[in-house]
Amino acid sequence: MNRREEPDPTLADALDAYRAAAWAEVDAHFDERALESQRQRILQKVAQAGQPARVLAFPGTTTSLRPAAGISRRWISAAAAAGLLVGLVTGQLLHVLPGDAWVHRVAPRAAQPYPSGRLTLIPAVATTDADNALLDAIDVAVTSRGASDLRAFDDLTFAYEPR
Amino acid sequence: MAGRSVVDAGAPLRDRVAETQPSPASVIATEIKGLVARGDRDQARERFGALVAVLQRRALRVAFQYLRNPDDADEAVQDAFVKVFMHIEQYREDLSFDVWFMRILVNASLDRLKARNRQQRFIAPAPDDDERPVEQVPAAEASSERRLLARERWEQVTRAVANLPDRQRLVFTLSQVDQRTPAEIAAATGMSAATVRVHLFRALRKLRGVLGEQA
Structure with missing residues (x-):
């Protein structure tokens, strides 16, 4: 059907x-400036169409923090190792x-008086002869003998073995 | 628009569209195709600006009639032009570039319409703007009476067109807004010329009925 054939x-x-x-409605929405703007956007898109896609950083702040986080993580690992x-x-x-050197080093802290009154207290700072x-x-x-006398009492009591 | 062959005009089009003289757009498009083939893309882009300038306004008229939204029409036209440049190698110089472009534009508009409909499923619909400004009535309608009459007709036809089925609306828009012949519409939409005529006949019959009821 052609427009020129329309009888009504x-x-x-x-x-x-x-x-x-x-037409007037569209022209009201798109004046010459809008058309020029659209033309520029089309040409921009066309220019970008042939280029490889850019990789955008996401988000911007993380990029600067990431190396710092990596360094600290490395430092923590190194410190642990x-x-x-x-x-x-x-x-x-x-x-x-040798044992003497160890004794010499730890002895001052072990110099506690023995609680029992029967045994002679031996100075903690002892040499090998003192030991x-x-x-x-x-x-x-x-x-x-005194000790053997006490053994009978010891047998009567419940044997206690510290763990 | 059953098929999605957006850029492939197809062999039967040669039989449908008979052009004696190439349009200005066809001439520029052929030139751009040659530049791209020679690898001179910068020069091709420069010439593409001229091609956009030739077809831009007509493209916006068609896209706007289909989408009824300036932003969507703007995007659809941009998409269509970018697609044209990306596939310019597929343009056949023996066919009308205008028709080839119209086919791409219609598909771009339909794609955007579908995308918008998908979005609007989750968004409350905006109120219809039935009140169109009087300034949209052509300036040729000088007297207020004629302006009023033209506005009334505009509203009647607009409502009637909006209620047409999709294919009838597409054919009607290309025929009446873009002033395409049935052969060109057939080439642009992929329908046969007879189908185009049937859709156009039915669309006009409905419009006549609407106008007759309200007369």
Whole structure:
């Protein structure tokens, strides 16, 4: 159906009015400046269409924080590894060092008076001879008669073995 | 618009559209296609600006009639032009570029219409703006009486067109707003020329009925 074949003048007039008003409506929305703006946007899109897609940082603040977070994480890992290494070496050294050196180092903290009144208090800062003397004294005390007398009482009591 | 072959005009179009002289848009499009083929994309983009200027206003008229929203029409026209440039190698110089472009534009408008309908499922509908400004009536309608009459006709026809089925509305818009022949509409929409005539006949019959009832 062609427009020129339209016989109804009322309909033809209405269609002409419709077309004219439709064009005027669009022209009211899109003046010359809007058309120019649209043209520039189209050309911009066309120019960008052939280029590879950009990778946008998300979000901006995280980008600056990420290296710092990485560094701190690395430092924490390094510190943990160093601490473990130092602990292992120290532990090995404690076993390797001679007993005297260990005693010399820890003795001041162990210098507590023994609560029992029977045993002679031995100074904590002891040499090897003093240790031997202490062990001798204990041996004598255990094998002495007074101690054997007390053994009967010991057998009557409930055996307590500390864990 | 059953198929989605947006940029492939198809072989039967050669038989449907007979052009004796290429349109200005066809001439520029052929030139752009040649520039792109030679790898001179900068020059092609420059010429593409001229092509946009030739077709821009007509494209906006069609898109706006279909979408009834200036922003959507703006986006649809931009999408159509960008798509044209991206697929300019597929343009066949023996066919009318205007028809090829119209086909792309109609598809772009339909795509945007579908996208808008999807969005509006979740959004409360805006009130219809039935009151159109008097300034939209053509300036040729000088007297107030004629302006009033033209406005009344505009509103009647607009309402009637809005109530047409999709295909009839598409054919009517291309025929009456863009002033395309049935052969061009057939080429742009993928329908046969006979189908276009049937849709146009039915659309005009409904409009005549609406106008007859209100006369």
